[in-house]
Amino acid sequence: MKRTSILKVAAIALLATGTTSAFSAEFNLRFQTHYTPEQLSGKLAQQFIDNVNVMSGGRVEIEMFYASSVVPSVEGFDAAASGVLDGEMHGAAYLTGKNPAFQFVGDPMGGYDTPWQLYEFLYHGGGLEAANELYNQHGMQFVGWWAGGQETMSSSKPLAGPDDLKDWKFRSPPGLETEIFAQMGASPIVMDFTEVFTALETGIIDGADYSSLANNVGIGLYDQVKHATFPGFHSMPADHVTVNLDVWNSFPDDIKRIFEVASQALALQTSMAFDIANREAVPGLIANGVTLYDWSEEDRAAFRAGAQQAWDSWADKTPEARKLVDAHRAFQKKIGLID
Structure with a gap:
C-alpha cells in the first residue's frame, strides 16, 4: 500500500x-x-x-x-x-x-566567493x-542548499594574503581543508573547537577556522585574537x-x-x-582593535589554485567525486573564476 x-x-x-x-x-x-x-x-x-x-x-x-x-x-x-x-x-x-x-556538495572549499555563486552553480551549472x-x-x-555564506579565518597575527599562511598554525576541521592549507604552507591542526581557547592561550595554535564572523563574535573568539579575514573566501559550507x-x-x-x-x-x-549579521558585527570589531583583511582578487585566485590541486586528489577517489568536481570547474570557467 x-x-x-x-x-x-x-x-x-x-x-x-x-x-x-x-x-x-x-x-x-x-x-x-x-x-x-x-x-x-x-x-x-x-x-x-x-x-x-x-x-x-x-x-x-x-x-x-x-x-x-x-x-x-x-x-x-x-x-x-x-x-x-x-x-x-x-x-x-x-x-x-x-x-x-559529498565534500563537493557540503563545501566546495575555495570554489566560490559568495553564496549566490554557489546557488548559481546549483540551479544553472548542473549542480x-x-x-x-x-x-x-x-x-x-x-x-x-541553505548556505550562511563565507566563513572567516581568525588569527593572533596578520592574515593579509597567501604569504601569511606559511607556518600559520590553526585549528582546522579534518578532511579536504587540511590538505589545501598544508599545500599552501600552513600547519593545520585538527582539534575539537572546545579545545581552541586553551590552545590559543598556550600558543599551540595561532588561530582557528570556526564559523562566520558573527558566530565567532558570539563565542568570544575576538577577545583572544585580533585579526580576521572578511569577507571570507576559503570555506562556504552549505x-x-x-x-x-x-x-x-x-x-x-x-x-x-x-x-x-x-x-x-x-x-x-x-x-x-x-x-x-556579519556586517552588523564589523563596526564593533574595528572599534575593539580587530583588523579585518579582504583579500584581493589575485590573492583569492592564488588560494583557489591551491584548492584545485587538493580537489583533484579527492576527485580521483570515486567517479561521483570526479563528476561533481568537473561540474564545478565547468561552471567556474563559465563565470570567470578560473581559466
Whole structure:
C-alpha cells in the first residue's frame, strides 16, 4: 500500500474517534536538524516548515526534531534513508565517509566567493542534477542548499594574503581543508573547537577556522585574537534539505514543486540573514582593535589554485567525486573564476 493511502486510512480511522489532528494532513513527515529552535538557523528551518504547510494548503505537515533529538547529527542522513525519518536538514559534510563526492556538495572549499555563486552553480551549472545522481544512490533526494555564506579565518597575527599562511598554525576541521592549507604552507591542526581557547592561550595554535564572523563574535573568539579575514573566501559550507527517495517519489508534482520553492526561499533568507549579521558585527570589531583583511582578487585566485590541486586528489577517489568536481570547474570557467 502506498504511503499516502496508509495515511488516509489512518486519518479515516481517527475521524471515527474524533482525534484527527495528528493525521489531518495528506503527508505527515518527520524531519531532523542539528540546530536548536532558538538559533537563527533553527528559526529559518521553522520558516521553511511554515512555507511548505501554507503553500500546500495544509496537505503537508512537517514535525521537526531539533538539536538532533532523534539520532546524532552524523546519523541523520541514514535515519532518513532507512525510513526512521522522512527527511533531514543537516549537511553533506557529515557524509564524506560514504563517498568523497559529498565534500563537493557540503563545501566546495575555495570554489566560490559568495553564496549566490554557489546557488548559481546549483540551479544553472548542473549542480542539482549531479548532486541527485549521488544522493539517489543512497536512497535520498537532494532538494536544495541553505548556505550562511563565507566563513572567516581568525588569527593572533596578520592574515593579509597567501604569504601569511606559511607556518600559520590553526585549528582546522579534518578532511579536504587540511590538505589545501598544508599545500599552501600552513600547519593545520585538527582539534575539537572546545579545545581552541586553551590552545590559543598556550600558543599551540595561532588561530582557528570556526564559523562566520558573527558566530565567532558570539563565542568570544575576538577577545583572544585580533585579526580576521572578511569577507571570507576559503570555506562556504552549505546545509541541505533532503527527503527519503520513496517518500519523494510518492509526492505529486505540485508537492515536489512546493518543497523546491520553499528550499529556494530558505536559501535566500539564510544567506541574507547571515550577511546582515556579519556586517552588523564589523563596526564593533574595528572599534575593539580587530583588523579585518579582504583579500584581493589575485590573492583569492592564488588560494583557489591551491584548492584545485587538493580537489583533484579527492576527485580521483570515486567517479561521483570526479563528476561533481568537473561540474564545478565547468561552471567556474563559465563565470570567470578560473581559466
